[in-house]
Amino acid sequence: MAILAKTGAASTGGFKTLLQRPSLPSHLPSDTLDHLPDTPGVYLFYGENDLPLYVGKSVHLRQRVMSHFSADHKLYKEMRLSQQLHRIEWRETVGEIGALLLEAQLVKSLQPIHNRKLRRQGSLCAWRLKDDAGFHAAPELSYASDADFGRTDSVYGLFSSKRKAESTLRELAEQHQLCLVQLGLEGRAQSNKPCFGWQLQRCKGVCIGKEAEALHHARLRAALSGLRVETWPYEGAVGLIEQGSSGKTAVHLVNNWCYLGTAESDEALQDLMEKSPRRPVFDMDTYKILSKALMKQQLKVRKLSGVTTEHSS
Numbered sequence: 001m002a003i004l005a006k007t008g009a010a011s012t013g014g015f016k017t018l019l020q021r022p023s024l025p026s027h028l029p030s031d032t033l034d035h036l037p038d039t040p041g042v043y044l045f046y047g048e049n050d051l052p053l054y055v056g057k058s059v060h061l062r063q064r065v066m067s068h069f070s071a072d073h074k075l076y077k078e079m080r081l082s083q084q085l086h087r088i089e090w091r092e093t094v095g096e097i098g099a100l101l102l103e104a105q106l107v108k109s110l111q112p113i114h115n116r117k118l119r120r121q122g123s124l125c126a127w128r129l130k131d132d133a134g135f136h137a138a139p140e141l142s143y144a145s146d147a148d149f150g151r152t153d154s155v156y157g158l159f160s161s162k163r164k165a166e167s168t169l170r171e172l173a174e175q176h177q178l179c180l181v182q183l184g185l186e187g188r189a190q191s192n193k194p195c196f197g198w199q200l201q202r203c204k205g206v207c208i209g210k211e212a213e214a215l216h217h218a219r220l221r222a223a224l225s226g227l228r229v230e231t232w233p234y235e236g237a238v239g240l241i242e243q244g245s246s247g248k249t250a251v252h253l254v255n256n257w258c259y260l261g262t263a264e265s266d267e268a269l270q271d272l273m274e275k276s277p278r279r280p281v282f283d284m285d286t287y288k289i290l291s292k293a294l295m296k297q298q299l300k301v302r303k304l305s306g307v308t309t310e311h312s313s
């Protein structure tokens, strides 16, 4: 497997070690932490019968794992986790971005019981403004299961539920004096009557012809602009090169904002590419991690089809 994986498993340990670490979880073999490196990476906590309890990431694996145990008497949640913990596994990564990508992937595939942010892609949604629908058209709620957000223009979000999508649009409407009737969030009592917000000066009157629809639409686009989802800017898969502080580099294979794995060598990368789907589905976690990293120029882009040129994105 191409992922920079070094899996640690625990065996038995001595009484002395146990005394030195009074807060080590009782079911955990006492020498577990002896092998834990302080590199960037992802750690996995397992309970009885290998039940996945928690997946976390850090640029200092050892420090981070230890911090779970030093807090166990203060926080109920940490205490519960310690009591249930039977085994720790970890995977080293070159840097923080690799750790973030791997963490998100493992949280989705293992669904550990203590990771609160279990994301269900199915209800992931966004507002969409269709370019050809005219200025009067309300934003359309579009689901990730129906539309490919990595390849669709004018998508704004992303939201984990319809309720969140609507409340965000309502807030924006209030801030920007947009009309709730025009946005499709409110019905109209009578066809020639203004919306409720008009009386409270929360609407500039598009619903009764006092504001041009084109202007209202332009203001809506401006209000939504901060939420715009960037379409995938490449033709297909690219390698995103991360350089770790140790001097090691790794290539994260990504296509359509979907993380496909990490490789250390050209051979491993080739292998990964062959196994990867050609049109992978947009992934919100990867989108959030990578759009930020690309904006900050933390990664170099390696185009994989045709000539392999490198440039900063």
Ligand SMILES: [Zn+2]
Binding pocket: 178, 179, 180, 181, 182, 194, 195, 196, 197, 198, 203, 204, 205, 206, 207, 208
């Ligand atoms: Zn109105």
